[in-house]
Amino acid sequence: MEIEIEKQAGFCFGVTSAIKLSENCLKEFGELYCLGELVHNSMEINRLEQLGLKIIDVNDLQNLHNCRVMIRAHGEPPSTYALAKRNNIEIFDATCPIVLKLQKDVKKAYEQCAMNDGQIVIFGKKGHAEVIGLEGQTDNTAIVISKQEEIDKIDFSKAVYLFSQTTKNKEEFEELVQVIGKRMKENNNEKFFPVNSICKRMASRTTTLLSFADSVDALLFVSGRHSSNGNYLFDFCKQHKKETYFITEKGDIDVEELKQYNRIGISGATSTPMWLMQEIRDYVLEKIKNI
Numbered sequence: 493m494e495i496e497i498e499k500q501a502g503f504c505f506g507v508t509s510a511i512k513l514s515e516n517c518l519k520e521f522g523e524l525y526c527l528g529e530l531v532h533n534s535m536e537i538n539r540l541e542q543l544g545l546k547i548i549d550v551n552d553l554q555n556l557h558n559c560r561v562m563i564r565a566h567g568e569p570p571s572t573y574a575l576a577k578r579n580n581i582e583i584f585d586a587t588c589p590i591v592l593k594l595q596k597d598v599k600k601a602y603e604q605c606a607m608n609d610g611q612i613v614i615f616g617k618k619g620h621a622e623v624i625g626l627e628g629q630t631d632n633t634a635i636v637i638s639k640q641e642e643i644d645k646i647d648f649s650k651a652v653y654l655f656s657q658t659t660k661n662k663e664e665f666e667e668l669v670q671v672i673g674k675r676m677k678e679n680n681n682e683k684f685f686p687v688n689s690i691c692k693r694m695a696s697r698t699t700t701l702l703s704f705a706d707s708v709d710a711l712l713f714v715s716g717r718h719s720s721n722g723n724y725l726f727d728f729c730k731q732h733k734k735e736t737y738f739i740t741e742k743g744d745i746d747v748e749e750l751k752q753y754n755r756i757g758i759s760g761a762t763s764t765p766m767w768l769m770q771e772i773r774d775y776v777l778e779k780i781k782n783i
């Protein structure tokens with residue numbers, strides 16, 4: 493049996509630099525709070541917690557003073573920075589540069605909205621950390637829609653500035669642009685400004701994953717259960733290749749079932765550490781050898 497790990501799998505650069513920053517801080521200070529899960533992978537979180545990382549939420553932040561807090565790649569709204577300042581908290585900011593640019597673009601468009609009575613629309617998941625950060629740029633006035641069925645929240649007689657959460661699906665976003673554009677035309681309104689703000693790494697991920705899946709007999713897709721990117725990529729791949737298995741750790745693997753395949757591929761979400769995929773590869777090879 494051959495097992496190959498997909499070359500494009502593993503952390504994106506935004507997550508890689510957030511983890512590096514946390515490791516450096518932990519080495520220097522021994523303890524660091526992180527606002528939300530640094531990465532949606534419990535195995536990686538366990539590893540960082542053993543080094544001294546403490547995961548907190550925004551309610552915990554209210555009660556913390558004179559300490560160090562890390563902001564993860566998803567970014568935070570301006571209110572978080574203001575609260576940190578009030579509580580004399582030192583911020584270690586790992587907001588991904590791509591998210592940071594999107595926050596700035598949304599803020600700029602929001603300022604334009606004030607002049608032409610426009611609306612900011614965000615295609616994303618309500619309650620997702622990145623979306624909360626984006627809503628914060630608009631004094632929480634942005635309209636968040638997660639699917640086409642929700643477009644009636646938009647007033648088509650006014651200007652519309654449409655952005656996307658960086659991890660959304662490109663095809664769905666393009667369809668949404670068509671549907672909103674059609675409604676704007678019906679209202680004789682030309683003030684529609686869509687911005688494709690999907691991360692390029694995410695946009696190309698589905699293509700690379702499917703071509704890798706085609707090159708193997710079965711695919712072990714490694715991801716945390718709470719990773720929206722992981723769940724999305726897994727469902728997408730499973731529809732294309734039924735021999736795709738969702739794995740969070742070694743214990744999920746049914747080695748007996750895998751025996752039927754000659755070539756197995758291992759891939760994962762943008763939050764899946766390479767060391768975990770390597771561990772899973774070594775585990776399967778060892779088990780197969782002993783059967």
Ligand code: SF4
Pocket residue numbers: 504505506507565566588589590591658659691692693694762
């Ligand atoms: S997926 Fe893209 S936008 Fe999100 S953290 Fe990674 S590199 Fe940044």
